[in-house]
Amino acid sequence: QKEVEQDPGPLSVPEGAIVSLNCTYSNSAFQYFMWYRQYSRKGPELLMYTYSSGNKEDGRFTAQVDKSSKYISLFIRDSQPSDSATYLCAGPSQGTYKYIFGTGTRLKVLA
């Protein structure tokens, strides 16, 4: 089992929809998680980070962690065509500088 898993998509939604992107993780030692956004032919850029409990909100984006089920979610409200990108979740291995990345979910927001 991979340490971090994501559905690769693509996920297509109409503009204005609420989007839910999900990851599962297996390493209970992960204490915090990152969401990166990657536009086509660009490097990943940090979108949000959240510690391993509760929710974090930033504008239209909300990151949520459910420790009991080892489930990470990113919600996008009022989705826009400019949100079309690949979203990667990542968890850092405890005590190291290594990140474990999911394979990414490709999102398309249709105008």
Add this chain to the structure above:
Amino acid sequence: NAGVTQTPKFQVLKTGQSMTLQCAQDMNHNSMYWYRQDPGMGLRLIYYSASEGTTDKGEVPNGYNVSRLNKREFSLRLESAAPSQTSVYFCASSERGRTDTQYFGPGTRLTVL
């Protein structure tokens, strides 16, 4: 403030050729990383450098070597390129801190024929 820069942006090699990918950061970060990204495989760590003067293997180090030239620069060398090394290569850096957020460069697209 350019962040993380990588050169070249694109490269085509023949099997057996060698090349060096260059990476530099201007954020005074201690740690630097090299990843490769392949369809369906996500980002995989090749090598990382926790601080100037140290390097360590990541998940897929075979066929690669690295040099942490100074605090700013971290290069990745392919001594004898193979078609399996066709990929997009990303360099990243992070400040040694609690959240240890990684900042990525724009990537190098490498094709080995």
